[in-house]
Amino acid sequence: DTFFVPRPLQEAALELVGSSAWPRHLRAIAAELKDRRDAMTSALRLRLPEVSLPHIPSGGYHLWLRLPDGTDEAALTAAALRAGVAITPGRPYFSAEPPAAHLRLSFAAVAGAGEIAEGVRRLRTACTETWGG
Secondary structure: OOOOOOOOHHHEEEHHHHOOOHHHHHHHHHHHHHHHHHHHHHHHHHHHHOOOOOOOOOOOEEEEEEEOOOOOOHHHHHHHHHHHOOOOOOOEEEEOOOOOOOOEEOOOOOOOOOHHHHHHHHHHHHHHHOOOO
16 A cells, blocks of 8 residues: 555646646746756856866756865765755765765755855855865
């Protein structure tokens, strides 16, 4: 019983994805995610030029940052939490030893560009604490 989605919920989901509004909804979501991705990319380039953005995705929910050599992901993650921003260390996402320290930043579950800018500002604070200077 606990492994399956209840039938009324399945039927509601089918009704939604089968409606004529579904493609319009997907376009609106894609446009908003692109705007958020662009806002985060711009904020990172402005406030954190030390990090590398090895790939800007055409879709999705996250940006991957390559951190400067010698960065301790765990220390930076802890400093970010103290600064009031949650980040995800990259190490668990690599199947083998990662080539460098990475972070995965999500832009999907934020209120908008203002919250992204504030999050990157807080991440800058955490980076300054972790890297010194």
